[in-house]
Amino acid sequence: xxxxxxxxxxxxxxxxxxxxxxxxxxxxxxxxxxxxxxxxxxxxxxxxxxxxxxxxxxxxxxxxxxxxxxxxxxxxxxxxxxxxxxxxxxxxxxxxxxxxxxxxxxxxxxxxxxxxxxxxxxxxxxx
Amino acid sequence: xxxxxxxxxxxxxxxxxxxxxxxxxxxxxxxxxxxxxxxxxxxxxxxxxxxxxxxxxxxxxxxxxxxxxxxxxxxxxxxxxxxxxxxxxxxxxxxxxxxxxxxxxxxxxxxxxxxxxxxxxxxxxxxxxxxxxxxxxxxxxxxxxxxxxxxxxxxxxxxxxxxxxxxxxxxxxxxxxxxxxxxxxxxxxxxxxxxxxxxxxxxxxxxxxxxxxxxxxxxxxxxxxxxxxxxxxxxxxx
Numbered sequence: 001x002x003x004x005x006x007x008x009x010x011x012x013x014x015x016x017x018x019x020x021x022x023x024x025x026x027x028x029x030x031x032x033x034x035x036x037x038x039x040x041x042x043x044x045x046x047x048x049x050x051x052x053x054x055x056x057x058x059x060x061x062x063x064x065x066x067x068x069x070x071x072x073x074x075x076x077x078x079x080x081x082x083x084x085x086x087x088x089x090x091x092x093x094x095x096x097x098x099x100x101x102x103x104x105x106x107x108x109x110x111x112x113x114x115x116x117x118x119x120x121x122x123x124x125x126x127x
Numbered sequence: 128x129x130x131x132x133x134x135x136x137x138x139x140x141x142x143x144x145x146x147x148x149x150x151x152x153x154x155x156x157x158x159x160x161x162x163x164x165x166x167x168x169x170x171x172x173x174x175x176x177x178x179x180x181x182x183x184x185x186x187x188x189x190x191x192x193x194x195x196x197x198x199x200x201x202x203x204x205x206x207x208x209x210x211x212x213x214x215x216x217x218x219x220x221x222x223x224x225x226x227x228x229x230x231x232x233x234x235x236x237x238x239x240x241x242x243x244x245x246x247x248x249x250x251x252x253x254x255x256x257x258x259x260x261x262x263x264x265x266x267x268x269x270x271x272x273x274x275x276x277x278x279x280x281x282x283x284x285x286x287x288x289x290x291x292x293x294x295x296x297x298x299x300x301x302x303x304x305x306x307x308x309x310x311x312x313x314x315x316x317x318x319x320x321x322x323x324x325x326x327x328x329x330x331x332x333x334x335x336x337x338x339x340x341x342x343x344x345x346x347x348x349x350x351x352x353x354x355x356x357x358x359x360x361x362x363x364x365x
Contacts, residue, residue, distance in 0.1 A: 007152075014148040022141045029133050051148070059154035064182035065259065066174055068326060080182070082166045087186040091198050094263055094345075098205030101352055105212040108359055 013054045021047030034107045034117045038100060045096035049089045056082035178322040179256045179331040187261065188334045188341075192316040196301060199344060203298070206348045213359045229279045237279040244272035252342030256331045262338040266345025273350045277357055285354050290347045297344035304333050304340075 024047060027040030061081035062070060107117070114122050151157050158164040169190060170182055179185040187195050229237075252265025276283050308317030316333070323330035 010149050010153045013153050014145055018141050018145040018148070021144075022137045025137055025140075026133060030130055054153060055148075055151065055157075057154050058156065061154075063259070064170065066180045066182070066325060071325075078167065080166075080170055082164075083169065083182040083186055084166055086183050087191060090183065090187055090261075090263060091191075091194065094198055094202055098201055101205050101356075102208050102212075104356070105209045108356075109212055 014051065017047050017051035017054060019047070020050060023047075032118050032120055034110065034119060037119075038103045038107060041103065042096060042100050045092070045099075049092055049096075052085045052089050052092070056085035058082065174325065176322070177318070177331060177334070178325050179334055180326050181256055181258065181261070184256045184261050184334060184338065185331075188337050189316065189318075192305070192337070195341070196305065199298065199301065199341060202345065202348055203294070206352055209352055210355055213355055228281055234279045237275045241272050241276055244275065245269055248272065248342070248346065252339055253335070254328070255338040255342070256334050257326060257328070262341030263345050265342040266347075267349060269342075269346035270349030270353060274353050277353060285350055287351065287354075290351050294344055294347040294351075297340040297347070300340040301337055301344070304337055308333075 021044055024040045024043030024045075027043060028037050029040075031037055031040065058079075058081050060079070062074070062079055064080045064083035064086070110122060111117055116122065169186055172190075173179050173182045173185040177185050177189060179189075248265045248268035250265075251260035251268055252262045255261030255265065273285060277285075305316045308315055308319060311317060311319035316337075318332035318334075320332040320336075322332045329335075
């Protein structure tokens, strides 16, 4: 029973994460509005973070925190999920925030200069 | 036509990315058999020499502490770039971009909630080595409190001087504590304080100090970002 359950979870968890990434890529590639492109970039971030955190999960694992209850009930650290991807995602979220902030600042400057957010109407490379 | 091509490209990409992850399997051990995974070493060292409860904190601040210093620097750089792109003359505070004023329910409610949000943020980053959370999360909670106040009151303003003082002091604390490790142990970010007892508030040596500094820094930086973006209106064609 366990093995079938977890094979479905393969498709559910990794599939969802990859789907979120693909939605972000679609938004960044197809949409014309600069704001929607920035939103697409940050959706890619979310999907990627979900994917990385999902890799670190172990079947029946607990959160990687040595609370008193954990120390009393389990003697071994191999019951814990992998904390390394979680720490990496913490970094990735912060970097994603920085990327979004700078991209939005550039969008604001472009809008001030051109008065539009449509990338088809922004033709000149120099301002 | 273009959309069809994009969808085809993305479908191919998604098929191969997802396929490689389906091979790993969700929740299965995926390290090479017989090799001790890096997470076991990190988890064991989190308890014994470091005496930190939250393994993610011990990785972010201690094992990958230098990386976190770089990450904080990237955040600082992003804030600086944002400020220079949305540059205005000194003291020429732009008009608010939010043109409508908040209702009286929002103004009185946010006055009540603001101290509680700041308290929650401080709690999250002071207990970063004991419970889920830490400097980055606590800093973001504090910045969200300031966002609430900026949205609720039209003439609420944050002192940029105070923000940069807090930010610089926190950055100096992080780098200074790291450099003090040179004098005591020989490496950057080496622990030189007594580690205490596991699950006590005063445990973990320098890790809580660094995470509190990170909390102040992130809170100040994000508040600055929110304030800058919220007051960018005015001065068109700049």
